[in-house]
Amino acid sequence: MIEPFRIDIPQPDLDDLADRLARTRWPNEVAVAGSDYGFPLARLKELADHWRDDYDWRKHEAALNELPHFRTEIDGQNIHFLHVRSPRPDALAVILTHGWPGSFLEFLDVIEPLSRDFHLVIPSIPGYGFSGPTHERGWDINRIARAWAELMQRLGYERYGAQGGDFGSGISMALGAVDPEHVVGVHVNYLPTRPNPNAGLDLSDVDEARLDKIRHLMTNRPPYQALQALTPQTIGYALTDSPVGQLVWIAERFAQWTDPRSTITDEQLLTNVALYWLTATAASSARLHHDTPRGAQPCPVPVGVAVLPHDITQSVRPLAERLYDIRHWSEFERGGHFAAMEVPELLAEDIRSFFVGLGPVELGDQRYEPLVS
Template sequence: MIKPFRIDIPQADLDDLTDRLSRTRWPNEVDDAGSDYGFPLARLTELAEYWRTGYDWREHEARLNELPHFTTEIEGQNIHFVHVRSANPDALALVLTHGWPGSFLEFLDMIEPLSRDFHLVIPSIPGYGFSGPTHERGWSAVRIARAWAELMRRLGYERYGAQGGDFGAGISLALGSVAPEQVVGVHVNYLPTRPVPDADLQLSETDEARLDKVRQLMANRPPYQALQALTPQTIGYALTDSPVGQLVWIAERFAQWTDPRSQISDERMLTNISLYWLTATAASSARLHHDAPRGLPLPCQAPVGVAVLPHDITQSVRPLAERLYDIRHWSELERGGHFAAMEVPELLAEDVREFFLTHVKDDAEAGARTGTAV
C-alpha cells in the first residue's frame, strides 16, 4: 500500500537539538591548525551557532511539504519517496537515487527542469532520512535495487530510467542488472574505475593521472570510510548523541568534495544534516558502507551514460568503464564536484535529458508507461 506522507517533526525534537547545541563541549585546537588536523574549530563553531540561533527547520519543512511525499513498505522496510509527475502523460519515468552523506534533498533543484520531460521518483535509501532506520542486516545496493524495482512496479511503470551519484550510482547500475526488462538506461555522475594491471589498453596522460589518484585513495583509505565500513554502529553512537558530531561528520565531506566555485549554501547543507539528526539515522545510513558489495560490479545490460565532474573524489577512465558497460554517452562537465545535483543542477539535468532523450530515446518510447496517479 502506498500512503501519502507529510513531514512533521515534533517540536520537542527541535527544542532538544537547540538545547544540545547550547551545551556543546568543545575540544581545543592548536594555533594555526587550519585543516591539518581536521575540520577547523572556528568554522564549526560558526556553523553550530547558526544552526542553533539562525536556522529555521520549520521554514524548510514547509517548503519540502509542497512536494508530493509518499511511503510504502517493501520487504518489511519503510520506504519514503517523492513522486513528481510530468505534465506530459507519455513521459518516461526516472528513478533518482542519492548517496551518502546526501539525501533526497540533493535533487530539489533538478525537479523543475527534469519534470518537464520525465516523471520523477525520488526515494530515500533504506536507513536514510524518512526511510530509516533499518532494523536488519543486508540492505546492500542490490537489495535496494530490487526494492526500487518493486516500487516502480507498484507505481505502474513498466519501463523507466535510473540516475544517481555516489551510492546512488551503484544502486542505479544494480537496478539495470536486476530489472533488465524494465530499465531503458542508467545515467551516473560517479563511476569509480580501478586500475586493471593486465588490461591491454592505450591510456592518455589524463587517464593515467586519474588512475594515480585512484591508487592513492586505495592506499590511503579515508578515515570516515574505514570507520563506517568496519564499525558503523560504533561511530553511530557519537553521531546520534551529539549534533555537533553529526554536523562536522557531514560538513567536512561538503568542504572536501565540492568544487570551490560551487554555491551550496549553509542553509541547504544544514537542512540535509538536520534530516540525518532529526531521523536519528547516522548509524543506519553508515551501514551501507558495511553492507555494500565488494569486488567487481554486477553486469548492467542497460545503456549507460556518464557525467564526469572535475572536482569529484575520483574521475572515471572511459576505456576502463567501457570494459564493463555499454557506454552510450560520456560528458566531461566543466565544473562541479561530488554533490553534482546540488552544485550544478542545471548542467547535470541537461546531461541527463540528453542521455535519455537522445541516446536511449527509441528504447524508452517503445515501452514507457505513465504510472498510477499518486
C-alpha cells in the first residue's frame, strides 16, 4: 500500500536539538590550524550558531510539505519518496537516487526543469531520512535496487530510467542489472573507474592523471569511509548524541567535495544535516558503507555519464567503456560531488539529453522530445 506522507517533526525533538546546541562542549584548536587537523573551529561555530539562532526548521518543513510525499513498505522496510508527475501524460519516468551524506533534498532544484518532460520518483534510501532507520542486515545497493524495481512496478511504470550520484550511482547501475526489462537506461554523475594494468589501453595524459588521483585515494582511504565501512555502529553513537558532531561529519564532506564556486547555501546544508539528526539515521545511513560490495557493478542497459571537475574522482572513459554500454559522456566545466545542488540546470539538461538520445529502440513506441530547448 502506498500512502501520502506529511513531514511533522514533534516540537520536543526541536526543543531538544536547541538545548543540545546551546550546551555544546567545544574542543580547543591550535593556532593557525586551518584545515590541517580537520574542520576549522571558527567555521563550525559559525554553522552551529546559525543552526541554533537563525535556522527555522518549520519554514523548510512547510516548503517541503508542498511537494507530494509518499511512504510504502517494501521487503519489511519503510520507503519514503517524492512522486512528481509531469504535465505530459506520455512522459518517461525517471527514478533519482541520492547518496551519502546527501538525501532526497539534493534533487529539489532539478524537480522543476526535469518534471517538464519526465515523471519523477525521488526516494530516500533505506536507512536514510524518512525511510530510516533500517533494522536488519543486508540493505546493500543490490537489495535497494530490487526495492526500487518493486516501487516502480507499484507505481505502474513499465518503462523507466534511473539516475544517481555517489551511492545513487551504484544503486542505479544495480537497478539496470536487476530490472533490465524495464530500465531503459542509467545516467550517473559519479562513476569510479579503478586502474586496470591489464586493460592494454593507450590512455591520455588527462586519463593517467585521473588514475593517479584514484590510486592515491585507494592507498589513503578517507577516515570517514574507513569508520563507516568498519564500525558504523560505533561512529553512530557519537553522531546520534551530538548535533554538532553530526553537523561537522557532513559539513566537512560538503567543504571538501564541492566546487569552490559552489552556490550551496548554509541553509541547504543545515536542512540536510537536520534531516539526518531529526530522523536519528547517522548509524543506519553509515551501514551502507559496511554492507555494500566493492568493485564495479554490472549494468546491461545503456549508460550516460556526467563527469564533474571537482568531484572526489573523475571517470576514465576508456575504462568505463570496457565495462558498460556508454551512449552519452559529458565533461562539465564546473560542479562537484553534489551535482544536483551545485549545477542543477546543467545536470537536468544532461539527464534530458541522455534519455531523449536513447531513441525509440530503448524507449519503446514513444519518442521523448523535450518540451523546451
